[in-house]
Structure formats: structure tokens, C-alpha cells
Amino acid sequence: MGIKAIVVGASSGIGEEIARQIAEGGGFVATVARRTDRMQPLADRFPERVFPFGHDVRDIDEVPELFQKCTDALGGLDLIVYCAGVMPPVGPHEYNTEKDLSMIAINNVGAVAWLNAAATRMEAAGHGSIIGIGSVAGDRGRFGQPVYNASKAFLHTYLEALRNRLAKKGVKVVTIKPGPTATEMTADLNLKGAMPAPVAAAKIIALKDRTGEHYLKFAHRIVFAVIKAIPSPIFRRLKV
Secondary structure, X not given: OOOEEEEEOOOOHHHHHHHHHHHHOOOEEEEEEOOHHHHHHHHHHOOOOEEXXXXXXXXXXXXXXXXXXXXXXXXXXXXXXEOOOOOOOOOOOOOOHHHHHHHHHHHHHHHHHHHHXXXXXXXXXXXXXXXXXXXXXXXXXXOOOHHHHHHHHHHHHHHHHHHXXXXXXXXXXXXXXXXXXXXXXXXXXXXXXXXXXXXXXXXXXXXXXOOEEEEOOHHHHHHHHHHHHOOHHHHOOOOO
């Protein structure tokens, strides 16, 4: 019997790759995203094991019923991965509250709605894995993306708290900090040495039975340990 997983944010990037690799590995996947047309080809390839659901993560009132529909379609739940996230361009002197609140709704509010539902079910079952896609950008407050950085820092702390709550209940909670990854979201950034999304997805799936916080590259663990240790008066003068 293959793994039974919900992937939220499955229409592109890391989420799309995670869903595809689970399906190709014999698993069952409920894919969740706004762009249902992007999820349909995978569902057409695996009609008995891939179940697409259209949903905007900002509409949290839909989550309880939709979460139940996902678990009913799967016949259980072993894993949920929250991949939905946005990082809109922000000018160096831009303070756009509407844009920032929309980012928080997708990166944080939607995550809490979906992962709280999963935590409730998994705590009762004493089984399951919760994965949240964080970011190295959440390790410090950088001048270029104040709210994106803050939204990922929020997600890291929320996942840590879930991990501490659920550790004795047999539930794994995993925080992933992928580092630069080649996806639609980063296509305009010309990232050098970005990890291909299929490679990142394979590494993330391999960590589903672990717990804790994970960088996908060992070098990032070292680099960001140093960055986190830089005193604020010095950090604010650095262009990192």
C-alpha cells in the first residue's frame, strides 16, 4: 500500500514535483491548488491515485470540509506537505500593506488552517508526518523582502511549536529550508546554482520520516549558522 499524502500548493514548483514523485512511487495524492488545469495531467496519468481539488488557500472557511474530502478520497492520511507560498517583487522603498497582507494570508494563514487540521487528525491517530516549506530567507530580517522574511520566520516557529506538541504522539513535524530553487516563483531572479525542483522534491520526500529543521544543502547549514550569528548592527550594513 502506497503512502497517502495531501500536497497543498501542487500546481507548480516543489509542490508539483512532490505530488508527481509520490504518485510515480505508487502513492496516493490529494493535490490542492487554485489552478486545477495544472494538476489535471497528473490526475489523468494516475486516475485511481491522484485526486485534484481546486482551492485558494486564502479561503480558510473551505478548509475543514475540503480537508475531510481529501482524506476520504485517500482513505487515510500519512503525510501533508504545505508548499503554497508567494514572494512578490518589492521595491526598496515600497511599503504596500495590501500586498503584504495577501502574502501573509497565503504563506501563513493558509498554512495554519491546513496544518492545524492535519495536526488534529494525526494527534488522534498517533501517526503521520507534517512538512512545511520554509526558507533560508526566514533566518534573518533582510532589507529586500521584509514581510516575506517575516512570513517564513513565522512558519518556522509555528512548525517548531507543532513539533514540540506532537513529538510524544508519534507525529513527525519537519521544517524544510530549501535554499535557492529553480521554480516559477524564482524564475525572474536569475539565481546562480539554484537547485532543480525535482531534486529538491526528492530530498524533501526522503525527510518525511525525520523530524526537526533541515537545510537541503549542508553548505547552507554552515553559511546560515554564521549569518544568524552576525550582530544586528553589523548585519544591517551588509547587502545579504
